[in-house]
Amino acid sequence: MDFKIPESIIVAFIEANFPEARQTSSGEYHFNTPFEKDGKLRLYVNPEKGRFFDQKRQVGGDFSSFVAEYLDVPYVEVAMILIKDYSNRTGEDIDFKEVVEVKKELELPEGLHFFHEKKLGIIGKKAKRYLENRGIEPSGLGYVYKSNSDFHKRIFVPFYENGKMVYFIARAFDDNPFRYKNPDGLNTSEVVYNIDHIEDEVFIFEGVFDALSMKHQIATCMLSNSLKRDQAIKILDKMPNRITFVLDNDEDPKTRSIIERSLNKNIKLLMEHKSPSLQLDIFIYRPPEEYKDFNEYAIATGRDHILYEDCEKYNPRSVKKLVEGIRWGQ
Known part of the structure; x- marks a missing residue:
């Protein structure tokens, strides 16, 4: 509970x-x-x-x-x-539920198999091949094979906090037009992928498959282009000295504008909630224009890491203005 x-x-x-x-x-x-x-x-x-x-x-x-x-x-x-x-x-006679907000427990989908648990059948091999084609190691991940399940034929990506599984993302690996299916009754804004491994630095992506594409650096994801308050607080609790936001490259100008505005809001949120004693540097990384996101870039180039010299440092003075309500860069 x-x-x-x-x-x-x-x-x-x-x-x-x-x-x-x-x-x-x-x-x-x-x-x-x-x-x-x-x-x-x-x-x-x-x-x-x-x-x-x-x-x-x-x-x-x-x-x-x-x-x-x-x-x-x-x-x-x-x-x-x-x-x-x-x-x-x-x-x-104290009513527990009257005093404490009890959160819904995570229910694992029927037909869940982890790649390391058993010899793979046809569907398991297909799921593994899908991950390999996207440059992602299947270790620690799973797949669901249960015809009457909402999670049928989906990759299973678990989220842990303090060693306990608290959430998961299920991503279709076939031609299902509904790519993602998440557990019902749980709030995505309260979970942080890879939170137990965040220490001095972390790279923040939009999607979980981009985060999974990094092999030698610690990465997490927002599950959208907006960092939520609970996510920000949990990341800051780890006292990182360096946070790098990795942006997607969207062809649509309006979507790109939304991504940039969300970035400003995300950094403002971090600066509002960080401890005064925390010396935090914030950086931005944009994959080369010809790639829509980091996963696509990693597949094409074989680079599963980000070099510091390829990142742009976010100006602290601009952050201060942003916190005061002035939009950065304008």
């Missing part, structure tokens, strides 16, 4: 356990990390977002993970402990 703890309970927990905590003008709470005390208020919690970042240890995540470590209890017990001890509810 996954859950979101209400802001009031998070604040009550902080005030009860960390009397030195100070609330900032942005609503964050700063207090001493209980794991490596040094007398400095370098553990940050945002109650509204339910996120924490321990600057001393350079780790962050959802608030329930912090509570589980602090109390030395299993993650699944955190919600009930917080409800009983830190909510304003009394009595033993």
Whole structure:
């Protein structure tokens, strides 16, 4: 079960356990990390977002993970402990769902097979060949073969967070005009592909197949041309020093204009939510004009990486103006 703890309970927990905590003008709470005390208020919690970042240890995540470590209890017990001890509810008959927002569990499609699990049949070989033709390693991926399934004849790309599968993308590998099918009832704006591997730097693409095309650098994707707030926060929690946005080349001028405007909004979002202590450089990479996206470029050239000298640095002064509401580059 996954859950979101209400802001009031998070604040009550902080005030009860960390009397030195100070609330900032942005609503964050700063207090001493209980794991490596040094007398400095370098553990940050945002109650509204339910996120924490321990600057001393350079780790962050959802608030329930912090509570589980602090109390030395299993993650699944955190919600009930917080409800009983830190909510304003009394009595033993506490309705869990009234206090905590319970998130829908991920359901895996029937007929799912991972490429490494078994000897491939005709459909499995066809799916693997599709990936190989697109220059993508099948390791860690799967395919679905179940005639009555909505995910029939689709490549299965899992998303993990803290080692747990939390989402997936299913991409048709035949002539199905509906290329992508995602799990119902789950919000794509809350997941970040490859989040567990993001460290000092990351390349951000629009689509997952572009991200899969990188072999030697860490890549993620927005699943659209717009970075969502929860995605931005999770990426920033990893404290990267360098983020590179990799753009698509669309033939339609209107679509290109939308991509450029979305880029500005994405960078503005990152700058609004990043920690003041984070030294972050943002870069932009555009594949050569003759290729519509990075995957097509990687297939044609065999280059599965991006050189720093091929990237354009985003001007920090322009970012500052953008945050203030002035459109960059105009």
